[in-house]
Amino acid sequence: SAVISQKPSRDICQRGTSLTIQCQVDSQVTMMFWYRQQPGQSLTLIATANQGSEATYESGFVIDKFPISRPNLTFSTLTVSNMSPEDSSIYLCSAYGNEQFFGPGTRLTVL
């Protein structure tokens, strides 16, 4: 199984600012994903992070708001741009090896 780390683990940010979340996997993986989990809710897929090309976004999510990078097979970043209180959520990175594994999450609070 893959071990996934995320930084930061939590942050409190001001409205209108941006935060970049880093995701590191301990082995090369085929696919990486970013999910959002709003308080008390299920997980919603934001996008698939494609290595060396633009991310593939799900309906309701756009690149300008959630730019994603994946420079290699073990690392990805998600930026939450121009934040508002509605962006307060847990953001989870996941990686697919033979099944999907999840990082510990980044708990974001926007004031």
Place this chain on the structure above:
Amino acid sequence: ELKVEQNPLFLSMQEGKNYTIYCNYSTTSDRLYWYRQDPGKSLESLFVLLSNGAVKQEGRLMASLDTKARLSTLHITAAVHDLSATYFCAGYSGTYKYIFGTGTRLKVLA
């Protein structure tokens, strides 16, 4: 488009009792996953069900899959407090994408 629903959303049960969580999905999904999430923690993989009729057991938890009925169940036997958590099922919608159910928040009372 694959949609996944779970019920119940909330479950409060006494220790020692049995109960079942249901996971229905809307279109073909050739595999089904169950995860556990403790408060403030990430998701822990419990079961991967890959074929019709698959049954897997780990301790007091048993998961099954009926692809014809588009139904998976997670059965809890003789619940203990340590099983208190939120349980998610997830279907596979292709290209490695998982679609998660609404989650079932389980509380086991002593």
